[in-house]
Amino acid sequence: MSSFLEISGVDMVFPTPKGSFTALKDVNLKINKGEFVSLIGHSGCGKSTVLNIVAGLYQASSGGVILKNAEVKEPGPERAVVFQNHSLLPWLSTYQNVELAVKKVFSGKMSKTEMKQWIEHNLQLVHMDHAMHKRPGEISGGMKQRVGIARALAMQPEVLLMDEPFGALDALTRAHMQDSLMEIQSQLNNTVIMITHDVDEAVLLSDKIVMMTNGPEATVGEILSVKLERPRNRLALAQDTEYNRLRSEVLKFLYEKQRKVQSFTNKQASKMQGMSQQTSHKAIKVISS
Numbered sequence: 001m002s003s004f005l006e007i008s009g010v011d012m013v014f015p016t017p018k019g020s021f022t023a024l025k026d027v028n029l030k031i032n033k034g035e036f037v038s039l040i041g042h043s044g045c046g047k048s049t050v051l052n053i054v055a056g057l058y059q060a061s062s063g064g065v066i067l068k069n070a071e072v073k074e075p076g077p078e079r080a081v082v083f084q085n086h087s088l089l090p091w092l093s094t095y096q097n098v099e100l101a102v103k104k105v106f107s108g109k110m111s112k113t114e115m116k117q118w119i120e121h122n123l124q125l126v127h128m129d130h131a132m133h134k135r136p137g138e139i140s141g142g143m144k145q146r147v148g149i150a151r152a153l154a155m156q157p158e159v160l161l162m163d164e165p166f167g168a169l170d171a172l173t174r175a176h177m178q179d180s181l182m183e184i185q186s187q188l189n190n191t192v193i194m195i196t197h198d199v200d201e202a203v204l205l206s207d208k209i210v211m212m213t214n215g216p217e218a219t220v221g222e223i224l225s226v227k228l229e230r231p232r233n234r235l236a237l238a239q240d241t242e243y244n245r246l247r248s249e250v251l252k253f254l255y256e257k258q259r260k261v262q263s264f265t266n267k268q269a270s271k272m273q274g275m276s277q278q279t280s281h282k283a284i285k286v287i288s289s
């Protein structure tokens with residue numbers, strides 16, 4: 001049986017002034033419908049390149065991506081992307097930002113009233129309906145990111161692609177966003193590919209964690225299956241043996257098996273590890289207080 005989404009034999013070679021640079025080599029990955037997959041790996045290993053290929057923004061040098069038996073050749077509304085920096089249009093209200101995407105996908109298929117209800121529904125889903133008429137400049141970073149997610153969800157994509165969606169947020173906002181995303185996921189059961197640098201985030205949210213080797217010629221190193229029961233609760237999981245085992249597996253992969261020798265300094269490694277621990281510890285502290 002063919003997979004819902006399959007990345008098959010993907011190489012990515014970039015031309016550079018110093019000659020060609022093989023960022024990805026023979027990347028293979030099968031994703032089932034409704035699966036939440038995280039991509040994790042050291043900075044510069046090629047996570048965004050993989051995501052951009054799935055989004056259709058980059059064309060693989062060889063191999064390719066098959067979504068529901070059709071080859072991905074260009075961007076399409078069935079693959080919505082959420083970037084780290086929301087990318088909302090500043091002169092439009094949050095409602096209008098979502099409306100723009102909805103019109104693109106549903107013009108001629110929905111009446112004006114249906115569209116209005118659909119936009120409001122998606123803003124409600126991310127708890128942003130109270131700020132429908134505000135512009136991006138008038139709301140916080142976390143709120144902007146919520147609107148970005150609402151905009152992506154409103155397109156009813158087959159696949160939601162997220163490139164470090166919560167990377168720019170503070171620990172508490174990030175924890176709330178993760179909880180919201182899990183709640184939305186339990187309702188919509190989207191297929192999601194998310195890039196993250198945060199080990200706790202990967203374990204908390206994912207069904208599958210795809211750990212990438214360092215570049216050049218980066219590829220899928222190991223895949224960790226996360227079978228923790230849902231709904232997941234970060235407080236309960238902090239004490240859970242399986243959660244902590246999975247967390248250690250990812251850390252072991254990153255800091256033992258794929259330890260960066262040259263360009264990745266100890267300072268960066270501890271910053272990265274500290275960040276994920278800090279995120280969960282701070283979040284647990286705040287939520288439990």
Ligand SMILES: Nc1ncnc2c1ncn2[C@@H]1O[C@H](COP(=O)(O)OP(=O)(O)OP(=O)(O)O)[C@@H](O)[C@H]1O
Pocket residue numbers: 014015016021023041042043044045046047048049050215
């Ligand atoms: N357009 C491009 N031209 C040349 N090299 C590129 C291009 N895009 C990416 N690269 C290189 O390919 C490699 C992978 O980049 P990519 O952005 O996919 O990594 P990443 O894992 O997402 O990094 P980070 O975690 O820091 O965002 C890097 O060495 C990068 O410099």
